[in-house]
Amino acid sequence: MNEEQNTITEEMLQDDTSALEKMYEETLRDFQEGSIVTGKIIDIRPNEVLVDIGYKSEGLVSREEFDSEEEIEADREIEVFLDRLEDEHGMVVLSKHRADLQRNWNKVIATCEEGSTIEGNVKRRVKGGLIVDINGIEAFLPGSQVDVVPVRDLDECIGQTYEFKILKINEERKNIVVSRRELIEESRREARQQLLAEIKPGQIRSGRVKNITDFGAFIDLNGADGLLHVTDMGWGRVNHPSEVVSVGQELEVMVLDVNREKERISLGLKQTQRNPWEDIEERYPVGSRVHGRVMKVAPYGAFVEIEEGVEGLVHVSEMSWTKRVAKAADVVNEGDEVDVVVLSINKDEQKISLGMRQTEANPWEVAAETYPIGSRVKGTVRNFTSYGAFVEVEEGIDGMIHVSDMSWTRKVNHPSEVLEKGEEVECVVLEVDPENQRMSLGLKQAQEDPWAKIAKKFSVGDIVKGTVTKIASFGAFVEIEEGVEGLVHISQISSDHVEKVRDKLDKGQEVEARIVKIDPAERRIGLSIKAAEVADEDFEVNDEMLEGLRPGEDLVDLAGAFDDAISSLEEWHPGDKKSGDSEEPEPSDQSGGDEDRG
Incomplete structure (x- = not known):
């Protein structure tokens, strides 16, 4: 080939190369990232679909982006979103789902604008509101825009189709905010204007x-x-x-x-409704007695509703004649039904002062006449102190039985030895002090002194039957009749040597014993179980029988020492003291401000 022919061939090759480069450059200019392009399915794989968009390389689309009912076949043309022209593997990055969204978005933007009305279906609940499907585009419905009244359960709206007003369109973020409330309010605006006019x-x-x-x-x-x-x-x-x-x-x-x-x-x-304060003074004159319900309890008193819309204050100082009330909650609770007396009315300020204690007479003013000294009364044991028991004679009147006035026959160290809380007892009034609101009672004075006839009823040498009432280290006390106890010394329990009284006797056990000593002045009876086994003709009091019963030895004190240990275990609440208890603590200031008493 000559030189001229070579030159022509090289020029033709250069022209072809330039044409191809020009066509390639034009191809590159036709494809823009972020646009929707048409492609053809050229291969179907288990999880992906290979799509040719006419570029130098193909792209993959996940099969999950196709609808479950959509037909996927080779040579089918589909629209895809061109995300990137090349990834790290040189493949085109495509998305059918984004193409669908973009197409739907373009459709909504073309047909709708802010302020326009569109229909949508509520799909699901999200934080702050609901997601609404509008022609394939998800729009946000704030919870405050669902209705004109707060919707307690937004889940009730899911699946419902409503009309919405487009509040805002953000094309850059492809966000749409809609409102149902706006449409409801617009429909009511005309009715509002009509209502305001009339x-x-x-x-x-x-x-x-x-x-x-x-x-x-x-x-x-x-x-x-x-x-x-x-x-x-x-x-x-x-x-x-x-x-x-x-x-x-x-x-x-x-x-x-x-x-x-x-x-x-x-x-x-x-x-x-009727104003209940219009004729309040005529309906509730001062001094009248009314029934009401406690509506509120404050430290300084209780507010009592005497009719709907009318409340009065019962100050703590007007709650009881006999109790020093520290706070109203100690006497009444919200919801309690109470009787009260009207003390004063301030119609202008709509305030009424009420009293609870005025519904009953001051019991201490008539206590001296009602309960003269020497009279018998019945009452319920309310609580104990270390030196006596308080007995409720009537509501608001408590009397105290001192331990020294509880028994003729024994020395009582603690009232729980004789009485139980809640027990009903009969007593004799020993003293009434209305000024100090105190009453002294005697339990033993209401009973006959058994020792007045002991010497006549029993003699030394008599065999008696009784019940073991108490066990001490030195012996056992046996009640031979109600209120009369004798002591069986440990040495007189058995002919055999006794180490411990409990080895031979139990509390409540029935025993038979012989009287070996009677001392009415000291109120003592000595007993011997061992001597009961001796024939009457052979019985004779000796020094052994009188051991532990020597003059001057206070057997009851010995027993009391044992009982004190037991009594100390019993629960005692000093706060339960009733009126008349000198150890009762002083209450806090009961007075309230003038505004509180109104």
Whole structure:
């Protein structure tokens, strides 16, 4: 080949190369990342579909991006979203799902704008609201825009189809915010204007509780909302609107004020009812006795509702004649039904002072006449102190039985040795002190002194039967008749040597013993079980039988020492002391401010 022919061939090759490069450059310019392109399925794999978009390399689309019912076959043309022209493997990055979204987004943008109305289906709940499907595009419906009233359960809206107003479209983020509330409010705007034109103060209107706040409730008047303030809900105490109304409740309310410029309506509920304070002084004159219910308990007193909307204060100082009340909760509880007496009325300030103790006479003023010295009374043991027991003779009147006045036959170290709480006893009035509100009672004085006839009824040498009442280290006490006990010394229990009394005797055991000593002056009886086994003709008192019964030895004190150990284990509440107990603690200041007593 000559030189001229070589030159021509090289020029032709250069022209072809330039043409190919030009075509390649044009191909590159036709493909833009972020655009939707048409491609052809050239291979179907288990998890992916290979798509040719006419670029130098193919792209893969996940099979999950195809609808389950969509037919996938070779040579089918589909629209895909061109995410990137090349990934790290030189493959085109494609997405069918994003192409569908983009196509739907373009359709919505083309047909809708902010402020327009569109239909959508509520798909699911998310934080702060709901997701609505609008022609394949997910829009956000804030919880506050679901309805004109708060929706307690947003899940009830899922699956429902509504009309929505488009509030905002963000093309850059492809976000749409919609509102159902806006459409509802628009539909009610005309009704609101009509209502504002015809509504007047003094009218009675029907409404539904729309929302409750700490200061009141908003009432839907079928076109406009009115405020029912907490102070206009009732003539009496209303601590919170929820005590009177509930969301959704139908009410009859009075129109108190209308501001058409600001579209504000003030409503009242109590104004639809009679004002109970109008003739309060005529209906509840001072000194009258009424029945009421405790509505609130404060440290300084209790508020008692004597009728709906009318409350009065019972100060702690007016609660009891006989008790020093430290705080009202010690006497009454919320919800208690009580009788009270009207002490004073302040109609202008709507305050009433009430008294509970005035419903009954001061018991101590008539106690001396009702319970003269020497009279017999019955009462219930209320509580113990270390030196006596308090007995409730009647409500508000407690008398004390000192331990020295509990038994003729034994020395009582603690009242629990003789009495039990709640036990009913009969006593003799020993003294009444109305000024100090005290009454002294005697338990033993209500009984015959058994020692007055012991010497006549029993003699030394008599065999008696009795019950073991108490066991000590030195012997056992045996009750031979009610109120009369004798001591069996440990040496007189058995002919055999006894190490411990409990080895031979038990409390409550029936025994037979012989009387070996009677001392009415010292109120003592000595017994011997061992001597009971001796024949009457052979019985003779000796020094061994009198061991432990020597003059001057206080057998009861020995027994009491044992009983004190037992008594010390018993529960005792000093706070249970009743009136007359000198150890009762002083209460805190009972007075309240002037405003509290109103």
